[in-house]
Amino acid sequence: MIITLYSVGKNKEQWLEEACSEYIKRLTPDAIVQTEWLRDDQQLIKATSKEKRLLCLDPLGKEFTSEQFSKYLIQELENSGARLGFVIGGPLGLPKELKEKHPLISLSKMTFTHQCTRLILLEQIYRSFEIAKGSPYHK
Amino acid sequence: MIITLYSVGKNKEQWLEEACSEYIKRLTPDAIVQTEWLRDDQQLIKATSKEKRLLCLDPLGKEFTSEQFSKYLIQELENSGARLGFVIGGPLGLPKELKEKHPLISLSKMTFTHQCTRLILLEQIYRSFEIAKGSPYHK
Numbered sequence: 001m002i003i004t005l006y007s008v009g010k011n012k013e014q015w016l017e018e019a020c021s022e023y024i025k026r027l028t029p030d031a032i033v034q035t036e037w038l039r040d041d042q043q044l045i046k047a048t049s050k051e052k053r054l055l056c057l058d059p060l061g062k063e064f065t066s067e068q069f070s071k072y073l074i075q076e077l078e079n080s081g082a083r084l085g086f087v088i089g090g091p092l093g094l095p096k097e098l099k100e101k102h103p104l105i106s107l108s109k110m111t112f113t114h115q116c117t118r119l120i121l122l123e124q125i126y127r128s129f130e131i132a133k134g135s136p137y138h139k
Numbered sequence: 140m141i142i143t144l145y146s147v148g149k150n151k152e153q154w155l156e157e158a159c160s161e162y163i164k165r166l167t168p169d170a171i172v173q174t175e176w177l178r179d180d181q182q183l184i185k186a187t188s189k190e191k192r193l194l195c196l197d198p199l200g201k202e203f204t205s206e207q208f209s210k211y212l213i214q215e216l217e218n219s220g221a222r223l224g225f226v227i228g229g230p231l232g233l234p235k236e237l238k239e240k241h242p243l244i245s246l247s248k249m250t251f252t253h254q255c256t257r258l259i260l261l262e263q264i265y266r267s268f269e270i271a272k273g274s275p276y277h278k
Contacts, residue, residue, distance in 0.1 A: 112259065
């Protein structure tokens, strides 16, 4: 399975890179997870156009419990031939072109920094696979 | 203002300590934010008993947008004489004694690690003060 996180800007925080790498490493037996950093919204739209299935993160999107998200993610991966893209908007949010075309999902009603969003999303993807396996990670 | 985060366990992640320290530093002009780590639920109940006002974090608690949380936090600080405690449960959640006595608030319907919860809570406290000041941090 290949999951790609698309994000505008770049990661300037060393601590965050370490934290995200940890989850990406833990996910390796289940999925290849990669991040593509794009310069601006135009580049983001171009880069994401190659994905068959794209989910956009937005505080106003559909909310899930971790259990519901696990089911949703695994269903989405099955439906899309094991390839999925997530879009994390920059400081100005998601471009309208993507927002109108793809499902909006929400990690929280609250606005997080896009750095925190990436970390939380990775942790929830990892948690999703652990829930599906019935592992003790998610009690 | 003094805000104390009470948590069971200890922080083993260096990256998280750095990230949390950054927000604690940024918060200094507005509030002294400290973390108390407790060994177990009994210690947690004892330590938190000295707080006049305590808010407990739980995925089933009341959800807020960041703007709503900003108003709520500032109101709570005004009502409680500028002193407030937040409780983050350990891997087994919050002890019943605290859950039944204090308001439950939620950062997300999803379950986060308690490390991520601490980081997100600190970022939302920082964001709350920035929203109240009308700063460009929260666009």
